[in-house]
Amino acid sequence: MISNHHNQSLWTMKTLWKMPILMLVFIINTGLAEGSNLKISIRSHSVVSSDRVNLGHIALISGGTEEEVQRVKSIYLTNLPMRAKTKTISRGVVIAVLKRNRITVKGIDFTAPETIKISRETMMVKAKEIQEMARNHLEDVLSVMAGEINVTDVSYQGKDLALPVGELRVEFLPFNNLNLNGPLFVYANLLVDGKLAEKVKIKARVEMYQEVAMATRTIKKGEILTEEDFALERRLVKRANPNLISNLDQLVGKRAKRSIAANTPLQQNMLDLPPIVHKKNRVKIILQSKFLKITAVGVATENGAMGNYIKVMNLDSKKIILAKVVGDNLVKVDF
Secondary structure, eight states: OOHHHHHHHHHHHHHHHHHHHHHHHHHHHHSSOOOOOOEEEEEEEEEEEEEEHHHHHHHESSSOHHHHHHHHTOEEEEEEOOTTTEEEHHHHHHHHHHHTTTOGGGGSEEEEEEEEEEEOOOOEOHHHHHHHHHHHHHHHHHHTTTSSSEEEEEEEOOOEEEEEESSSEEEOOOOOOOOOSSSSEEEEEEETTTTTEEEEEEEEEEEEEEEEESSSBOOTTTOOOEEEEEEEEEEEEOOOOOOOOGGGTTTTTOEEOOOOOOBBBBBBBGEEEEOOOOTTTTEEEEEEESSSSEEEEEESSSBTTTTTTEEETTTTOOOOEEEEEETEEEEEEOO
16 A cells, blocks of 8 residues: 555655746746847838738847747737728837737847837729729619619719728618719728728719600590500609509500690509499499309499499398499409
8 A cells, every 4th residue: 555645755756857847838938038149120110911910010030049039920019900001109019018928128139219100001992993883883773773774974082092901892882862863972881801991972973764655635634545645755754753654555545633734744643544333323243252153233332443342232132342343334242
């Protein structure tokens, strides 16, 4: 049986044997070896290509061991945000950073100016490129709209942009109000590597032409339209208007809900279908299901055009029912 005293002695010997190695690792990881020949020379102006700025980005580091040089180069110094093109730090800031990393400038060859400027490496995006991108975007958006649309002018008043180096992506913002035949403003975010680098505003002018049915004469309220009452014309319109009629088949047989002056663009809300069932007229009622068809006689309580639902009184039951107008004095009830 091994005594506790013997176990304790073995543990002490193992611990003492490991201590020099642990101390050496601690010295290497937290500072420089005694008598290091490390030399750090800070440049007065450096250009970097990333947000994170390490000491190696702004200094010439030599001497010492290769491990020491690489460790010092990787020391984090400061951050340069995407939209900050230049940043200035002092010599004292660098000394404080070295000190936090257990490096004193007294023990090495260290030189640095009092002020140190750090700039972001940039790529140029020309104003003409921004205008062309905005034009292409506008044409894509407007291509799905009805009518003929022309982008007549695109103007970007800003200068060429110096953006951080990286993958450029342009994100156009949705239109709040798509104004045609007037000034139109396009807003865009310029993203580099997915981060906002710049915002731009582009002014454009757009013209929209549409084939529109025009009244060829003055049409009185209640008149039924014929082919001679309208003609198609190519007109400049201010905005996309779904009420404007460009299909002549939608007009023949329609009734004017109000008087329409000659040369007026015809719109859906100016017209309706004439009634083919009139109030107080007798109508034939068809009650139909999949397996059964019943007919009855009723009286219309209101006027109705083709496809309208109107109230009809069944003369046999004296009940009011809702029926769909399907022909002259003919209504249908599905059940």
